[in-house]
Amino acid sequence: MTASLLYPVNNGFRRDIKLDGLWKFKFDPKSEGEEFNWQDGLKDTLDMPVPSSFNDFFTKKDEREYTGDFWYETDFFVPEEWENRRVSLRFDAATHRATVYVNGNKIISHEGGFLPFNADLKQAVSFGKNNKVVVKINNELSRTTLPCGDTVTLKNGKKMVRPFFDFYNYSGLNRSVHLIALPDESVEDYSVAYELDGEDAIVRYNVMTNGIHDVSVALYDEDGAKVAGATGRAGGLRVKKAHLWNVLDAYLYQLRIEIVDNDKLLDAYHEEIGIRVVEIKGTEILINQKPVYLKGFGRHEDSDFAGRGFNLNAEKRDFELMKWIGANSFRTSHYPYDEAVYRMADREGFLIIDEVPAVGFKMAAASFLGGLNQSFFDGEWINDLQVNHLAQIKELIRRDKNHASVIAWSLMNEPDTVTDSSVPYFKAVFDATVGLDPQNRPRTFALSEDDTITTSKVLEFPDLYLLNRYPGWYHTWGYEISDGEQNLRDEMDQWKEEGINKPIVFSEFGADTEPGLHKLPSIMWSEEYQVECVQMFNRVFDSYEFIKGEQIWNFADFQTVEGNMRVNGNKKGVFTRQRQPKALAFYLKKRWSDLPLDYKG
Numbered sequence: 290m291t292a293s294l295l296y297p298v299n300n301g302f303r304r305d306i307k308l309d310g311l312w313k314f315k316f317d318p319k320s321e322g323e324e325f326n327w328q329d330g331l332k333d334t335l336d337m338p339v340p341s342s343f344n345d346f347f348t349k350k351d352e353r354e355y356t357g358d359f360w361y362e363t364d365f366f367v368p369e370e371w372e373n374r375r376v377s378l379r380f381d382a383a384t385h386r387a388t389v390y391v392n393g394n395k396i397i398s399h400e401g402g403f404l405p406f407n408a409d410l411k412q413a414v415s416f417g418k419n420n421k422v423v424v425k426i427n428n429e430l431s432r433t434t435l436p437c438g439d440t441v442t443l444k445n446g447k448k449m450v451r452p453f454f455d456f457y458n459y460s461g462l463n464r465s466v467h468l469i470a471l472p473d474e475s476v477e478d479y480s481v482a483y484e485l486d487g488e489d490a491i492v493r494y495n496v497m498t499n500g501i502h503d504v505s506v507a508l509y510d511e512d513g514a515k516v517a518g519a520t521g522r523a524g525g526l527r528v529k530k531a532h533l534w535n536v537l538d539a540y541l542y543q544l545r546i547e548i549v550d551n552d553k554l555l556d557a558y559h560e561e562i563g564i565r566v567v568e569i570k571g572t573e574i575l576i577n578q579k580p581v582y583l584k585g586f587g588r589h590e591d592s593d594f595a596g597r598g599f600n601l602n603a604e605k606r607d608f609e610l611m612k613w614i615g616a617n618s619f620r621t622s623h624y625p626y627d628e629a630v631y632r633m634a635d636r637e638g639f640l641i642i643d644e645v646p647a648v649g650f651k652m653a654a655a656s657f658l659g660g661l662n663q664s665f666f667d668g669e670w671i672n673d674l675q676v677n678h679l680a681q682i683k684e685l686i687r688r689d690k691n692h693a694s695v696i697a698w699s700l701m702n703e704p705d706t707v708t709d710s711s712v713p714y715f716k717a718v719f720d721a722t723v724g725l726d727p728q729n730r731p732r733t734f735a736l737s738e739d740d741t742i743t744t745s746k747v748l749e750f751p752d753l754y755l756l757n758r759y760p761g762w763y764h765t766w767g768y769e770i771s772d773g774e775q776n777l778r779d780e781m782d783q784w785k786e787e788g789i790n791k792p793i794v795f796s797e798f799g800a801d802t803e804p805g806l807h808k809l810p811s812i813m814w815s816e817e818y819q820v821e822c823v824q825m826f827n828r829v830f831d832s833y834e835f836i837k838g839e840q841i842w843n844f845a846d847f848q849t850v851e852g853n854m855r856v857n858g859n860k861k862g863v864f865t866r867q868r869q870p871k872a873l874a875f876y877l878k879k880r881w882s883d884l885p886l887d888y889k890g
């Protein structure tokens with residue numbers, strides 16, 4: 290049995306020791322590591338910080354761009370008193386796939402670079418001694434991986450990725466590694482779902498353990514007072530006059546789950562939960578039965594030096610900036626973020642559209658290879674891709690289902706939706722994910738500019754529409770932007786005429802902007818143009834009742850692949866990569882602070 294993936298904690302029953310720090314590191318360009326027994330221990334290594342992406346530390350391009358296998362190693366001590374515990378290593382993210390060896394023994398392989406997995410150590414570990422973990426990671430992309438891309442070999446023999454997306458393919462142990470000890474009988478997982486009943490709330494809970502003993506659950510308020518309790522693995526807790534979790538006004542109860550053997554406690558897991566309900570009704574997004582208008586961003590996990598390595602300091606700054614500017618939401622474009630992000634959002638009252646790394650499902654994204662007349666979903670890769678896609682949706686929902694901040698699941702970004710073959714793929718994905726979420730949150734995906742009410746064949750599937758639109762930038766740009774506005778209005782008029790009965794959230798719009806570039810009258814790339822472009826979108830948003838949110842692309846400038854459309858990265862940030870404001874930030878702060886939460890409600 291794989292050990293529990295619950296967020297690791299320390300308490301009287303559980304131990305969580307982070308193995309972050311400098312690990313040994315080594316590239317394996319010939320994929321010969323196993324043949325030469327690297328799993329037993331690495332020689333001639335470099336030091337590499339964990340968590341981090343390895344790429345940007347290096348001064349040589351071959352190393353930054355390295356594609357293929359690479360290895361990490363560290364030692365860890367396992368106390369003798371853990372002999373009867375369930376001991377495991379939890380990798381919060383190894384990008385994009387990993388095989389873990391402990392003391393030379395292969396323990397587990399995991400596919401997908403943005404979700405956690407656990408290596409159960411029971412058989413492999415020595416107690417009261419130092420142990421060695423060696424991890425082989427690979428960062429290649431293919432049409433069956435999430436995200437999608439190709440890996441090519443250059444004439445000089447070096448491998449290179451061609452992502453079907455623009456964010457840099459930052460790789461490595463991007464998040465923390467934990468050494469975990471759980472009691473022999475322990476809580477494996479739990480879920481909560483909510484119903485409102487007048488002033489009261491019912492918390493429906495479900496607890497999974499690996500044993501037979503009784504489970505008791507209790508709920509405590511923020512003052513530490515017990516407000517409800519029950520026994521049994523599943524049931525309901527009535528919370529009288531419940532204090533609901535609200536947008537930017539979070540309230541968290543503590544759920545205490547315990548396993549009891551008569552008078553003896555075997556395990557305890559405490560977690561903060563926010564009581565709130567999410568619904569889509571017609572064109573309304575309702576939180577606690579009240580309409581909300583989303584203001585915020587598509588973001589990336591991306592910062593200087595460590596790339597996509599989780600950076601708590603950058604994250605803290607991002608939350609302060611999001612509060613300052615008057616945002617209330619973001620999409621975890623284009624992959625699940627570190628779990629700390631969701632916990633911060635739970636505490637601050639931010640709303641999250643949680644996305645799987647399903648990016649690049651479109652021939653246009655791979656257009657340099659030709660095949661534009663083919664549907665991405667006709668490719669011979671599609672069955673394998675779907676297996677991976679479904680597995681990652683399941684892992685995402687399993688990981689994030691209890692976060693109050695998560696209000697919707699985004700199952701793809703800008704897939705092909707205009708060809709007939711997209712329909713069975715969407716049907717299969719939406720059918721297979723029905724009922725996975727105990728809270729039944731809305732499921733959606735982001736529609737590219739090709740996908741409109743007239744062209745898209747899969748509009749029946751999402752519960753709300755996310756639109757990525759770029760008039761003013763990728764077409765009808767510069768002086769032509771007035772045509773861009775008119776075309777966008779024409780498109781919105783079409784949705785209206787068709788009697789749209791689901792909300793639209795603009796999940797991407799914006800303009801690349803070089804910070805410090807000023808020009809009057811404006812010119813593309815100037816700070817003035819970025820403001821004008823966003824003002825144009827805002828005029829359109831304000832004209833249609835069914836547009837229920839604006840999440841600008843992007844929160845901050847971020848690193849991309851090299852290309853003739855990018856000057857050291859994507860510069861659509863409202864903030865620079867160093868998290869300082871462009872002129873647009875002050876405009877948005879004014880607009881978002883003035884817009885009520887229930888705007889258009």
Ligand code: BDP
Binds near residue numbers: 456623702737797861
């Ligand atoms: C959209 C993608 C996003 C890109 C953006 C852009 O969803 O990942 O960064 O375009 O080009 O199509 O700025």
